[in-house]
Amino acid sequence: MERTEWKVGELARQTGLTVRTLHHWEERGLVVPSRRTAAGHRLYDDRDVRRVYEVVALRELGLSLEAVAEVLAPEGDRLEGILSAHLSQVEARLTALRDLRTTLAALVAGLRSARAPGTSDLMGLIDEVSKMTETFNNYFTDEQLAALEARREELGEDTIRATEQEWPGLIAAVQSEMDAGTDPASPRVRALATRWAELLEAFHGGDPGLREGLYRLRDENAEEVLSRGGPTDEQIDYIRRAGAAGV
Incomplete structure (x- = not known):
């Protein structure tokens, strides 16, 4: 029973x-x-x-x-x-x-x-x-989680949902440029890198602790993140080179 x-x-x-x-x-x-x-x-x-x-x-x-x-x-x-x-x-x-x-x-x-x-x-x-x-x-303190919740409330569910829905298309666009052999320093790829950084900032809001925790989570759980539709190591490296080229 x-x-x-x-x-x-x-x-x-x-x-x-x-x-x-x-x-x-x-x-x-x-x-x-x-x-x-x-x-x-x-x-x-x-x-x-x-x-x-x-x-x-x-x-x-x-x-x-x-x-x-x-x-x-x-x-x-x-x-x-x-x-x-x-x-x-x-x-x-x-x-x-x-x-x-x-x-x-x-x-x-x-x-x-x-x-x-x-x-x-x-x-x-x-x-x-x-x-x-x-x-x-495991990658964020109670204070950081509370800050994330407050940020979620501030942005609103519609904005968060739109951001989440944009990621698959952005990752696909990056892969398309990689497949085409496009130089990461090209304006087209640098524009993708800029948008990539903007979407990440929508999560961490410029907070160094949240940004570091996010990167550690991805680096230490790469396979799980990838299985959920996240970016590959190669895509991240490509975007980082594009971002560096725009500095």
Whole structure:
């Protein structure tokens, strides 16, 4: 039989989240445990686990906590729509996220056949999503992550989404110039290098610590970054030479 209630520490371990995150979501009214023990300990039930997944999925889709609260405010069963949207995003990530894609596809298929996903299924999915961000968090301090969140709020989701969508085309354009044997010092490639630097600055905002963390993350996880559609070492070297030529 599946568990029906979990203490906050147990839920955190099962899902890969932190107790602090669950407490913060409770303070924001996003995931409030269904009941407490006589001693005041939080107890989360199946419905709470579903709510945790909804928050995790919407955050993964790029929504701020304020936007998540707005989406989850109306009554009704939103899980199928959220799972479907999450699946669409995962499909774009291809190889690196294949395991997560398979899990999501199975859950969506189950919902469409009127079979609700089990609590253990949702916990496993939450754990997979949490692991996706673990590597990223290892390269930035809590203060830097808070600065990134503030910058995200400042730029707005539309700007961030547009920036993310521009990267694949820019990387493809760089590769096209490389394939054509174009001198990196040419005006065309230098223009690409300028835009490359602008997109990077949209992330780090000129902060030296954020910039260094970003470069270390890419250098030490090159294969994973590449599998998610990131640039190759050769492309980065080409852009660096183009940037140097423009100095």
